Amino acid sequence: MSQGNYTVFSETLLQRHSEIFRPYLESVGLSRDVVDRADSEVPLRSYVQLLETTAEHVDPCLGMRIVLGQLSASPTGSYFGAFGHAARSTVDVRAMLNFISRYLVVHAHANELTWYLHGGRVEIHYQLTDPSITRCRQDSEFAMAGLYVSLCQVTGHKFAPLRVDFSHPQPADISLHQQTFRCPLRFNQAINAMIWPAAILEEPLVTADERLFQALQPFLEDQRKRRLADTDLTARISQSIAGNLRAGDVGLDAIAKELGFSPRTLQRRLQEQALEFNTLVEEIRIAKALAYMEDSSRSINDIASVLGYSEASSFTRAFRRWTGLSPRAFRQQTR
Incomplete structure (x- = not known):
């Protein structure tokens, strides 16, 4: 695929779940050693295919279960490396969302997160911008569940989402979605979206760490410029x-x-x-x-x-x- 220039850093995701992913690596054109290194840079299309293929054989809710810690006894932690640590070190939710919007490309090419404020509600949108990737339920659910868990953790669980939209068709069983988000769900929508009360924007993060953020931000800015280029x-x-x-x-x-x-x-x-x-x-x-x-x-x-x-x-x-x-x-x- 000529669009293989799009890549994603696997960080600890493939390592932590190597036994789950290893049997399906070759079927999507990935070498077996990508699960041995946290700094593996994987073609984005192969990564998304790996999630879909593994889900077909292991669990249809694979993306969400990974985020929720239901598939591994390994210690929990960020799947997003320096990018994830810096995001959780920002001062408040507004700063965190602005940071993710700007620096998500450091973790993955052709991933986009945007947010909007509309009449007392915050709408956060997530999508893959590579038009050649059309089957991406697992990536969408991994991203949306990850965003939900992160926002709950960094705000001390003070807020709950008002609605969650998914761009893929509704799965046969959405019980895990309902148990996780506990709000109205919509499928087959134009874009993945999560709606929160506007008050969440000004909420200070319980994980804020100004010194850590200042140490990581220059590195991430350099990485952002390189990957955008x-x-x-x-x-x-x-x-x-x-x-x-x-x-x-x-x-x-x-x-x-x-x-x-x-x-x-x-x-x-x-x-x-x-x-x-x-x-x-x-x-x-x-x-x-x-x-x-x-x-x-x-x-x-x-x-x-x-x-x-x-x-x-x-x-x-x-x-x-x-x-x-x-x-x-x-x-x-x-x-």
Whole structure:
């Protein structure tokens, strides 16, 4: 996958649960030694696939159970390294959310957390911004449960969420979700979101440590600049392609113009990252097509249109080339 420039630092997650993850590493293209080092930098797409594959064999609520400490007797602690320690050392929740928004890229490329204040409520949004990653229930639930647990811990459990939204379809069993969040839950939403009372923003953290934060912040700022330089352009190109698929306007010239480059400059920047523009377009189309095919309410004609094909027959030929099956045969097989 050409978008392998996106990476995530495994920190202690894979180490602490090595016996759970080890059997499935090779199936997602990862070497077995990634569970032996806390500083392993893993391709983000492989990491997300590893979570999904392991969950299929071990537990459908794998991401949440890891955060809740239900799968290991190991001592609890941050799965986010220096980034996690610095976040918990900020002065209050507002500062913590601002810190996470700015420095999350240090832990993982193409991860985004934003927050908004609306009429007495704080809305915290989380998403993967790599459009080629479409199956990410475990990552979403790991992130949302991790955010929930962290906010409860650093505020001394003084606040409770008002609602939690997930972008993936509702699982067959949501009893763990209900026991964990204890608030209204919604699935199949546009984005992962958690709603809290606005008063939480000014709450001082019980874990605040100004000296530790001042020691870690310069290091994290250097890491942030390095990682943004590595992948910011790739993210912008990918998002532009995904946003223009329906219009069919995903040629190099059109995307370059939208991003403010000349076609030659964009081509050169892609070559510097060992990326091929046409391959990138096709990978995003394939990922989107497979995600849309899982939604039985979408017709083949509608999917073809959304992906920029003027005729369903053209989409059918492309889909057969990608998967070896026609769209209808693929749906019958997956059912």
